[in-house]
Amino acid sequence: MKADLGEVENLVALRDALREFSRARDWHHYHSPKNLAMAMIVEAGELVEHFQWLTPEQSASLPPEKLAEVKDEVADVLIYLVELADVLNIDLLCAAREKMQKNAIKYPAS
């Protein structure tokens, strides 16, 4: 990769690094929103797999090697989510802000 990943310090930089990564591998023609949404939920499933037989308490105190695997899966979900938002021209943080405003109305704090 030409991009210096050390410079990936925010979602926009991550998006740009992912664009370059896909372009360098000619993966763009696979990256329809439909396909990226599928890839994202597949990674979500791999993340869920780590927790399926754990008690809620166990899930909160993972051993280090398991946590490292979970970290990789969390990253995969984020990567596909950023790529999906990119092809749809959605600003992820803007979307999250707007959703939180809706949630604040839907679920008022007591």
Place this chain on the structure above:
Amino acid sequence: MKADLGEVENLVALRDALREFSRARDWHHYHSPKNLAMAMIVEAGELVEHFQWLTPEQSASLPPEKLAEVKDEVADVLIYLVELADVLNIDLLCAAREKMQKNAIKYPAS
């Protein structure tokens, strides 16, 4: 919400706003990693639903009202992913950088 959502300009600020949101509603005791991983994949499913009967081409040219719905679902996945990473003490951008470095080795550009 006390937090000014206009200030949510990066993932750390989003995490902080979500912490405050959950604390104000006393939702913390529901937020085990196990439960948050489930909530995340449920939202991922709602996102996938928008694309299930579309051709790849149709998925890339959503009408505005559909795109607005997809934006909300994308936000929901991000929100739960940030909350999950938070309770696991995972730095999302760090995780993404490390995963991209592994991917660069696994899938070398031609």
Place this chain on the structure above:
Amino acid sequence: MKADLGEVENLVALRDALREFSRARDWHHYHSPKNLAMAMIVEAGELVEHFQWLTPEQSASLPPEKLAEVKDEVADVLIYLVELADVLNIDLLCAAREKMQKNAIKYPAS
């Protein structure tokens, strides 16, 4: 529906009823394996949603109205799974038998 659903007493009869249901609505051209797999996981997500904030114990003693909703979601997953297996010419029970034989070797009983 022409088919008498009361006669749907096994998976083959369910498959046949679903074939007729789709044919009568001209839905066949949507039913690629790719699309049906997506529809199936979307329904799986709706099923998971019912359990996401429950303790394992609560999930085992659902109130009747919640159980009725869960029953509908379980049915939706089965329906899409049967339709997916059908378009792939997979015999579901045969597949399950073969998988259980592999599992019996992989996980020997103590």
Place this chain on the structure above:
Amino acid sequence: MKADLGEVENLVALRDALREFSRARDWHHYHSPKNLAMAMIVEAGELVEHFQWLTPEQSASLPPEKLAEVKDEVADVLIYLVELADVLNIDLLCAAREKMQKNAIKYPAS
């Protein structure tokens, strides 16, 4: 396994074989509805993975070795779905019939 899997010719026999399989391995205490729903969607994700980069047309003409893998994943989803229905005392075929009756009203044939 004591059970002769060759006799697993319907969903009830599959349920019984799975009960015996879990009992012989002392897995019952893991099998809350919450956990089984998670396991089911994880397998659903593994199934979706096979289709994520394929065109709809490609998904309908899988090479034999790929189809064999898909068959295993389809079986895994069915297995967890049967186990989930079992712990919830849901009759799968009854649930499917009732759902198809609702669908016939919701989506009348033209």
